Each structure stands twice: as C-alpha cells, then as structure tokens.
Amino acid sequence: MSAPTLSIRDLTVDIPTRHGVLRPVSGVSYDIAPGEILGVVGESGAGKSMAGNAVIGLLSPPAHISAGEIHLNGTRIDPLKGEAMRRLRGKEIGMVFQDPLTSLNPLLKIGDQLSETMLAHLDISQSEARTRAIAALDEVGIPGAAQRVDSYPHEFSGGMRQRVVIALALCAEPSLIIADEPTTALDVSVQAQIIALLKRLCRERATAVMLITHDMGVIAEACDRVAVMYAGKLAELGPVREVLSAPLHPYTDGLMGSTPLASRGKDRLHQIPGAMPRLDSLPTGCAFHPRCPRASDQCRVDPGPAIEDGAGRAACFFPINREAVA
C-alpha cells in the first residue's frame, strides 16, 4: 500500500468548561490511503464529526486538539493556524456537509462560488475558472451545466445542491475529502445517486475520503474500511466486510443487531440497554462496559487494548470469538 494520504495518531480533542474538561475525542488513530473510502460510524455523541472537524481545523473554541498528530501527505498539519490552515482548507482538503442549502451562499450564483474557490487556490484566469466550473458541474452530473452555472442555489433541488457542494469540494483537486453525513438529508433514491457519484469521482482521482455517517447500509455499500466510534474512542477498525459481517466488538455487534433486517422478520429487535454516556460522566475503564453483556471487572478499570492500525481490530478484552459461536 502506498503512503497514506491522511494519518491520524492518538488524536485527542478537549473542551475545557467550568465543570472540568470534556473529552469528545480520545486517542483516535487511523490512516486513509489514496483512493480509499474510510467510513466513520457511530451514534450521536460518539465524536465522529468532532474528529473530522479537528482534521480540517474547524473546531470551534474552546474545543481544541490537546494531544496527537495529524499528517496530510506526510506533512504535519495539526499545529497550523490562521492563514496557513486556510490555504490548506479547500486546496488539500475538501468538505461536504450534511445540509447542502446551508453550505452554499444563497446570494451568489453557483458558478461564481466555484470560480471563487478555484481562483483562491489555483493559479488560473477568470475565464478559465468559469470554463472549469462548467466542466466541474458537468462531471457531477448536472444536466445543462453551461446554463445552470448562472443559477442560484435556491433554483436547485436538494440532490442537485448536494452535487454542487461535491463539485465545490472537488474543484481545487484536493487529496482528501471529508464528507460529514452527506446523504442524511436526502431521499433514498437521491442518496443512491450521490453515493455512486462520490465513489466514482474518488476512484478516478485517487482522492481519499473520510465518510462520516450513522447509516450502516451506506457504510456497507460505499466504504473500503470502517472505523466504529463509541464515546470518543475507536471501538473497532477494519475492512468493511469483516467488521459488518463478523463484528468483534460487542458494541458493533449490538449496532448490527438493532438494525431491522429483512432476514430477521418480525422478531423483536436486539436491544443495547441504556444509552450513550454523557461526556461529563464517562464511566471508568471501557466506556461501553455498563451496556456490555461481556463486561468483567477488568473492563470497569482498564479502558481496553488500543487499536493500532493494521493490528488488533477491536478495542475489547473479550472480543466475540466467531469460531466458538459457530
């Protein structure tokens, strides 16, 4: 495998508050290779968006990176501030957010928004920027791109807007795309279109993608590898097929079990008892132990083995042994 595009090591994000320090992301490490789609999955409050925002430098104060390193194409980027970070954002890292309407400027024609981004990051002329904007819209599948380039965001449907946002994220040819719930606001049929588009573009350009979502179905179809997060920590990391069809961590197993499936018929859904712990009252040891059927005394004091990329898929002392079950 070639050198990873993005490499995160022991990333920790802290939010100091009057009542103590909250830690939404804690010791997370993973790599994303060029052309690879890494899915980051977890329930609300798991820290998946926070980790994405840390990479692109969009943590809103007082949240800050308190430990760990982020490397993009071999350069360390986590200490970058202000202007240096802004040059990187858009040029090297593209971002696609959940709501396409709020990520576009309603007062600017979409062609101008695309040209603006390209002029800021690439050394090209106004007219060339416009030509490229039309080409970019054409590539993301907007019919009649040459005419639509002069339309405003409100003239597009939700799915078309998300295509514009993807064109915007890709127009400066970044090496990494962070897509934070890109299809959550869209309908099933449009979601399928957007996922197919994202997969095709990233394969063609060898762009690395961090796809943040809570939808296991989207993960299964779009991603090469998946990172499951729980309470700010990685619970499991591995190839998507292995993690989803034979989960090792009891949390991943519970998540899969609680998803309604055709094959399960109308039996009761598997329930994970309780709810995700609040950040100000994280349990000691493994954060999942109060909800875990396999927890022992060791889990209550020791946070569990850390996941190193490549070795050790699940951060659990008692991973589910598939052979023994089968």
Add this chain to the structure above:
Amino acid sequence: MSLVSVRNLTRIFDVSKPWLNRVIERRPRALLTAVSDLSFEIEERTVYALVGESGSGKSTIGKMLVGLLGPSDGVVDIRGVDLSRETDAEKVDAVRADIQMIFQDPFASLNPRWRVRDIIVEPVAARGGETAGLAERLLEQVGLSARDAGKFPHEFSGGQRQRICIARALASEPKLIVCDEPTSALDVSVQAQVLNLMSDLKDEFGLTYLFISHDLTVVQHMADRIGVLYLGRLVEEAAPSELFEDPKHPYTQMLLAAAPKLDGFGREVAPPTGEIPDPINPPPGCAYNPRCPLAQALCREERPVLRNVGGARVACHMVD
C-alpha cells in the same frame, strides 16, 4: 371491520403568491396537490405503514387522519364517523378521543416549560378526566421511572423524550395512534428500543397504528400492510413479505433497489435517474412516467387506477 376507511382523499394547498402580486405579475393561481384520490383501509389491531420520499404526501395524510388538516375532497371515516362532515359534536369528540399522534421530533413536540406529569396527562385533563397517578403509571409502562414525572423535558435524551411522547399518546386510551416518522430522529440502538416498545404496547393495549416513515427497513419490521406513495398517490399496497419479495410497481422496485443494504459490500448498481417531479405541475397520466423504464404512450395519457394483482393493489398500466 376496518377501524379507518379512507376514500378518494384529496388535499390541495393553495401556494399562490398574494392577490396583488398575481394581478401585477399576471401569474395564475398555483395549486399544489399533496394528496390525490387516495383510498385505503386500516383493520383494527394492525399496523398500516405509509412509505414514500419527501413530498409524497405521507405527513399530510397523517394530519388529515387526526384532524389537524381538513380534506379538500374525499372522506376519512373512523369507526363510521366522517370527521370532516359530521355535525354532531358529541360523536366527533368521542372519535377524536380515540386518536392520538406521535411526532418525529421529540425535542419540538414537548413543551419545555411544562413538567412531564402535566404533558402526559394533558389529553385526559383537557376532557376533564381523572388524572391522579396516571402519569406515574404510564411512565413505568414506557420504561421510565415514576420519579421522572416531576422533571422537565430538557432533562431527558432523545429516546427518553420519544418515550414520553408515547406515554402522552397512551394517556387517553386511544384506539388509533398515528406515528409520523417516530424514530427518524433517533440513533439505531435507541430506535430498536422504541420500536420494540411500540410493538409491546400494541399487543398490550390492542392498538392500531398508522406508521408513516421513509425508512423501508423499519416499515418492513413493523407493518402488517404497506402503502407506497409517490407524489400523493398510492402506487402499490401489499403485505410486507409480498412487497419486499415481489414488488410490482416500477417505483417500488426502484425504491427497494436504491435502499442501502447491510450486506451490499461494494455493490455497484446503476443509481436511479431523475427526481420527484414538481407537485404543482405533475406529469400527465402516471406520475412516475418520466422516470419509468416501462413507460408507454398510455402511461403519459391516462392515470392508472389501483387494481388487485394477486394479494396486492397496484396502480400501473404495465403490470399483469
């Protein structure tokens, strides 16, 4: 006997600009048909699910059933009483007391300034019923603690709030509960808890649900009968097993193919083309014809009616 009978239900919204603008700009009235000539029946103690994408009119139907919106045309008949035309206030009130609703967003549907106890007993108190100990009993029934009755909604998580909404819906001992996307705002593990709770309560209280959702897997899990909506029209209605194994309408087939599958690793399918058309100017004939691979000249001219095909009802010219 069916509990709910909906016949030729239509709802049209006037989305025109104000009168003066229309005169000056010479624009015609704009009428949006959200629900168009819809008929279905819900049997007692069953779960009837409506699925569709945004703009398919599923929430409008739910609102018309509980009486939050009046129909433009057609009949909503609940236990033999047509709510929009019945003039006997006593009859209407008796039926109204049998219907409750659970909304999508548990953060917006609870009054933040009321204590949980007051929220839950409101449907009973509004009719002057006896409410002592009612909130506490219901809270325990939905898996919360009786002590929670004195708390405010902000002290609860999303899943717990949805449980409070369910407790409120149960308070007046209704027969029919309209659930409008009850788990869409919840995480998967919490969704499983709420769905299990709803199934248990249905058996315990003999409830009937109208379950509105965009999530096919949830619908498949919950429903006894599923109606698929497209642009305010019912395109197919069948039992879950039949609908998922042998979908007949091309739109249903497209919807099932497009839904992400948990075992669809690296699945490469041609994504569906096109989008839902503008409901103000729907295409003539079958609403699905611009996107349909089977469309013929007939589909562009004549609107198909729902026909019985096997155990299903399908509105398509091309299905045998």
